[in-house]
Amino acid sequence: MKNATVVSNNTVPIQKSSVLKKRIDFRTLFQNMLPIILFFILWEVLGRLNQEFNWINPLFLPPPTLIISDGLVLAETGIITSSIISSTFRILAGFSLGCIVAVLTGVIMSRSRFVETWISPIINLVGPIPALALLPLFIIWFGIGEFPKILLIAWSTFIPVLIYTLDGLKSVNSTLIRSALSLGANQRQIFTRVILPSAIPSILVGIEVSLGLSFSALVVSEMMGAENGLGYIIVDARNYFKISNMFVAIILIGLEYSLFAYLLKKMKNRILFWRKGGARAAIETKK
Amino acid sequence: MQLTIEDVNKSFGDKRVLNSINLQIKPHEILCVLGHSGCGKSTLLNLIAGFLQADSGSLTVNDAPIKGPSKTRGVVFQDHALFPWYNVLTNIAFGLEVQGTPKAKAKEQAKEYLELVGLQEYAENYPDELSGGMKQRVGIARALASGPDILLMDEPFGALDILTRDTMRKELLRICQELRPMVVFVTHSISEAIHLGDRVVVMKGGEIAEVFEVGIQHPRMYDHPRFTQLMTEIEQVLMGEEELSQVIRD
Numbered sequence: 403m404k405n406a407t408v409v410s411n412n413t414v415p416i417q418k419s420s421v422l423k424k425r426i427d428f429r430t431l432f433q434n435m436l437p438i439i440l441f442f443i444l445w446e447v448l449g450r451l452n453q454e455f456n457w458i459n460p461l462f463l464p465p466p467t468l469i470i471s472d473g474l475v476l477a478e479t480g481i482i483t484s485s486i487i488s489s490t491f492r493i494l495a496g497f498s499l500g501c502i503v504a505v506l507t508g509v510i511m512s513r514s515r516f517v518e519t520w521i522s523p524i525i526n527l528v529g530p531i532p533a534l535a536l537l538p539l540f541i542i543w544f545g546i547g548e549f550p551k552i553l554l555i556a557w558s559t560f561i562p563v564l565i566y567t568l569d570g571l572k573s574v575n576s577t578l579i580r581s582a583l584s585l586g587a588n589q590r591q592i593f594t595r596v597i598l599p600s601a602i603p604s605i606l607v608g609i610e611v612s613l614g615l616s617f618s619a620l621v622v623s624e625m626m627g628a629e630n631g632l633g634y635i636i637v638d639a640r641n642y643f644k645i646s647n648m649f650v651a652i653i654l655i656g657l658e659y660s661l662f663a664y665l666l667k668k669m670k671n672r673i674l675f676w677r678k679g680g681a682r683a684a685i686e687t688k689k
Numbered sequence: 690m691q692l693t694i695e696d697v698n699k700s701f702g703d704k705r706v707l708n709s710i711n712l713q714i715k716p717h718e719i720l721c722v723l724g725h726s727g728c729g730k731s732t733l734l735n736l737i738a739g740f741l742q743a744d745s746g747s748l749t750v751n752d753a754p755i756k757g758p759s760k761t762r763g764v765v766f767q768d769h770a771l772f773p774w775y776n777v778l779t780n781i782a783f784g785l786e787v788q789g790t791p792k793a794k795a796k797e798q799a800k801e802y803l804e805l806v807g808l809q810e811y812a813e814n815y816p817d818e819l820s821g822g823m824k825q826r827v828g829i830a831r832a833l834a835s836g837p838d839i840l841l842m843d844e845p846f847g848a849l850d851i852l853t854r855d856t857m858r859k860e861l862l863r864i865c866q867e868l869r870p871m872v873v874f875v876t877h878s879i880s881e882a883i884h885l886g887d888r889v890v891v892m893k894g895g896e897i898a899e900v901f902e903v904g905i906q907h908p909r910m911y912d913h914p915r916f917t918q919l920m921t922e923i924e925q926v927l928m929g930e931e932e933l934s935q936v937i938r939d
Contacts, residue, residue, distance in 0.1 A: 580766075
């Protein structure tokens, strides 16, 4: 409890106390980075030794330093920058479109019995189909432009977010509704002030879960009929047998995914600041 | 303000939970409903609150039948049921705000109730940051803030430790003396019922077994002869011969 000395009394609201945590703890940072650094060093050593002794074709496992230098060469052609830009655009557009439409659909479905009886069987029918299976169909229908790619990403985001949204809207604590009713709230107020806020944690879980799916959809859609994008670099590298370029793209996808996951987590903590507890809060350990 | 319960029956499926309940509750009265778990006392409270509907019979407030939940009947729940995403002040102002009071004015009024329960320092805190007793105080303040005529309390202190319970009882009595609402207080603690109630209704197996007039001046002491006498009488109503002998031995 290092913060306790800074906070003069326990009436300080949560938002303020979280600001105090902003001091970067370099030791923990280093501790978190250490396994990753070791991983790359090991890879480098293995790659170099492999180049010496030819255990497997050295082309198959380029050491990290070679990947970086090849990446720099690739970057000079401008393909990396343009790929990152177009991939980011696609994921942003598709992912947010999928999330927004899913939450709206979930809200409408939970509000209207008609929609629920007529739309949910159809969603149950098409929902289990892996989104990636639809890509060739989308390409035939909509061509090879941006639209089918964004649609595929949106679709792969849509289903999980919708399911989590519906689950969240349904599993609201009925005592909270009772208490709102006895305080004089009408149906609309109960929805906006009780049901929706209590569904938000579940919706955010759905959004986090579908981020991985939407990245798969991004990569696959760029592997089929694209002129740029991180998935395109992978296919292009395969065609010319430039394995190191493949690694460049793979690492960039990993980095981009981590960035998005980090931003989502930040957003989630911001929205759910009122939530305490969980396994972390169960037991306080000495630092 | 008078609450009348006439010949009320309620079943869940095949199980009869309430069997021809008749009760008249006077204005400003504190009525304690006492019984084992599963005796139907919470069901009775939920009927008065309007969360459930009676199978037959009638529940009326000033001759108007109870059709559903209403802001004139505030409820305090055992698990406090505060909205975890609102801070303490917003929780208390909730009733006023949904009823159309402007935000600033609702907050202003909520502050008065926060002071009434002695938590003015915790206005900006969130429910998860409070202790059980504090949460329940907020629950009481929230129920009172929308100015109900009747306060319904469903084992509100059931989850609290014995010392906090004691303080909360005193607080509740003080608040009741100040605001003079009608209170229906459900509990399974005999001493709590005698401590708080003007009358104690003892329920058993879905029926009203007996009604006791307490008739002791506040503050009530446990060693008051009437208190001890009531304890024994209620124990006799609540428990069978065998259980009773065990209680005495313990």
